[in-house]
Amino acid sequence: MHQLLENVFGQAFSNPILDTRHDSAQLTFPPTGMTGTGDVKHTGGTPVPLRLAMTTDSYVVRPLFFPGGDIGSLAIHGTVNDLAMSGARPLYLSCAFIIEEGLLMETLWRVACSMRDAARKCGVQIVTGDTKVVDKGKGDGLFLNTTGIGVIEHGQQILPQNVQPGDAVLVSGDLGRHGMAIMAVREGLQFESAIESDSAPVAEVVLDLLQAGIEIHCLRDLTRGGLASALNEIAEAAGVTIAVDEKLIPVGEQVHAACEMLGLDPLHVANEGRFVAFIAAKAAEHALEILRRHPVSANAANVGRVGDKSAPLVTIKSAIGASRILDMPSGEQLPRIC
Amino acid sequence: MHQLLENVFGQAFSNPILDTRHDSAQLTFPPTGMTGTGDVKHTGGTPVPLRLAMTTDSYVVRPLFFPGGDIGSLAIHGTVNDLAMSGARPLYLSCAFIIEEGLLMETLWRVACSMRDAARKCGVQIVTGDTKVVDKGKGDGLFLNTTGIGVIEHGQQILPQNVQPGDAVLVSGDLGRHGMAIMAVREGLQFESAIESDSAPVAEVVLDLLQAGIEIHCLRDLTRGGLASALNEIAEAAGVTIAVDEKLIPVGEQVHAACEMLGLDPLHVANEGRFVAFIAAKAAEHALEILRRHPVSANAANVGRVGDKSAPLVTIKSAIGASRILDMPSGEQLPRIC
Numbered sequence: 001m002h003q004l005l006e007n008v009f010g011q012a013f014s015n016p017i018l019d020t021r022h023d024s025a026q027l028t029f030p031p032t033g034m035t036g037t038g039d040v041k042h043t044g045g046t047p048v049p050l051r052l053a054m055t056t057d058s059y060v061v062r063p064l065f066f067p068g069g070d071i072g073s074l075a076i077h078g079t080v081n082d083l084a085m086s087g088a089r090p091l092y093l094s095c096a097f098i099i100e101e102g103l104l105m106e107t108l109w110r111v112a113c114s115m116r117d118a119a120r121k122c123g124v125q126i127v128t129g130d131t132k133v134v135d136k137g138k139g140d141g142l143f144l145n146t147t148g149i150g151v152i153e154h155g156q157q158i159l160p161q162n163v164q165p166g167d168a169v170l171v172s173g174d175l176g177r178h179g180m181a182i183m184a185v186r187e188g189l190q191f192e193s194a195i196e197s198d199s200a201p202v203a204e205v206v207l208d209l210l211q212a213g214i215e216i217h218c219l220r221d222l223t224r225g226g227l228a229s230a231l232n233e234i235a236e237a238a239g240v241t242i243a244v245d246e247k248l249i250p251v252g253e254q255v256h257a258a259c260e261m262l263g264l265d266p267l268h269v270a271n272e273g274r275f276v277a278f279i280a281a282k283a284a285e286h287a288l289e290i291l292r293r294h295p296v297s298a299n300a301a302n303v304g305r306v307g308d309k310s311a312p313l314v315t316i317k318s319a320i321g322a323s324r325i326l327d328m329p330s331g332e333q334l335p336r337i338c
Numbered sequence: 339m340h341q342l343l344e345n346v347f348g349q350a351f352s353n354p355i356l357d358t359r360h361d362s363a364q365l366t367f368p369p370t371g372m373t374g375t376g377d378v379k380h381t382g383g384t385p386v387p388l389r390l391a392m393t394t395d396s397y398v399v400r401p402l403f404f405p406g407g408d409i410g411s412l413a414i415h416g417t418v419n420d421l422a423m424s425g426a427r428p429l430y431l432s433c434a435f436i437i438e439e440g441l442l443m444e445t446l447w448r449v450a451c452s453m454r455d456a457a458r459k460c461g462v463q464i465v466t467g468d469t470k471v472v473d474k475g476k477g478d479g480l481f482l483n484t485t486g487i488g489v490i491e492h493g494q495q496i497l498p499q500n501v502q503p504g505d506a507v508l509v510s511g512d513l514g515r516h517g518m519a520i521m522a523v524r525e526g527l528q529f530e531s532a533i534e535s536d537s538a539p540v541a542e543v544v545l546d547l548l549q550a551g552i553e554i555h556c557l558r559d560l561t562r563g564g565l566a567s568a569l570n571e572i573a574e575a576a577g578v579t580i581a582v583d584e585k586l587i588p589v590g591e592q593v594h595a596a597c598e599m600l601g602l603d604p605l606h607v608a609n610e611g612r613f614v615a616f617i618a619a620k621a622a623e624h625a626l627e628i629l630r631r632h633p634v635s636a637n638a639a640n641v642g643r644v645g646d647k648s649a650p651l652v653t654i655k656s657a658i659g660a661s662r663i664l665d666m667p668s669g670e671q672l673p674r675i676c
Binding site: 004005006008009012013015017018022024025027029030031050052054055056057058059060091092094095096097098099105108109112113115116119125126127128129130131132133134135137138139140143145147149151335336 | 347365
């Protein structure tokens, strides 16, 4: 369904910027290749190219509040992280609310405060907004949209097509917490202690990697479909094989137990503060060291390696040493996880 | 309710850019006054200031299709027009869909095509997007969000605070068609011929005014609350009186008749392709001439004048010559009109 929709819009709106299908669009000012809109004249001085990233996401997570976060902070982190995945420094966010009649003012205020705090923590400003109210029964409490703008200051090509044979595959932390936290609340599952979402901003970490001159080939946040989806999509785009080692992939004990109980693969579960980085092999150790300095990526690990240019394939070596294909998640994924 | 919400977010998110409360945020690159995010370094060359406008709107209009437009074209026009109201040249749009389970694929495709066509007509590109699906009964077919970026190439201060005594008050066309078109469909009202929404982009018109060097003091699109709201808000912000002449304000015959029948004031009804312009008196005739060259503003008219700096007050001279106060719309406005 998700893929079908993407195709509808990809086909209807096709243009060179959209067609790159990044987490964020990359815009150059003054814009090139635009027709019928005239030249962009800067106010004084000679024009120099400025590279911006732009990304949008709506948030329809249910419930609005969950262990480790809420729809408000999630809407800030998610959009900030999408910008970070192109190596952009997030700067400005718009924020639009679709409110179902009857939502408690107190709830709205809690969400707004959570957004404010998260934005502050991320160093971004909410610069414009919109509110719409829909009749009772025509919404679900609250839907949010945040659209973000960041500035790209680095000169690297960070995109799936730039993944190279031999690249190290780093994951930035333990996997599966966001998805399992939502599922636990929604299904009323009880664990010894609540699984907390990993919802968190990762932009600072990425900017640190860039600052240190780490050669980054590709970044991808591990949201819908988890690590398995990200690896398969990137293998496909780059035309490479990727091999990862299960015992090197950090998964918390509780998530592991919960997934086992429910028959889920933690590598298929969504995260909201985790990403995978494809790093030039020679820089992998240094990158890992930088990642581990930040609390949000303290458990970063080098989990695998890009193989040859070939038919795309992702394999995983299991704990007992056997290698198998790591597929895209099949069947229904947990809906409304973000 | 709307005002209450604005206050909640204004209070929670307060920052110098948001606090200007324009239709769009004005962003300067490299950004000034940001703390904790470091300097923005342009890729090559010396930094020159680039001024961008950013605006966001969600669209929850009911029904999705109406005479003269649909939610798709409306979502393009509305956001393009918000950018135009700061004199920006619209360039890039993001587009996010919240789809209720069960929406016909055919409906979605019609909306997407309508967006594509409208974007093309406006000279903007849809560069990034998002789709979310919510369960049946938790949405209402389709909600859209578009967020737009434009570039500000002029050096004028276009904002309510810049409105001056003596300014001419121009409206760009006949009023009330969007609101009455929606109401007619929704309430099953029959007129001799269907009232068509005025939904249309006005950016080209505004850019033409700027190109001609017209001294524009303020622009405001006449959406929710119509001309009456816009004039009252601007009188309040500028601390001036505004006097308009009812017989000079263009209102179509059908809208006039429908409003009379329903006991509505066409000056309170929403438009989606109309704006009011406060123009230096000496440039009013020239501005009007430019407006009238464009089909979308062929019926533009000079409808009044800004009075003294004083307690804010909007008055209207009725057809029979008596002057009365033109209030903000009181009571419930038509919900989900955009």
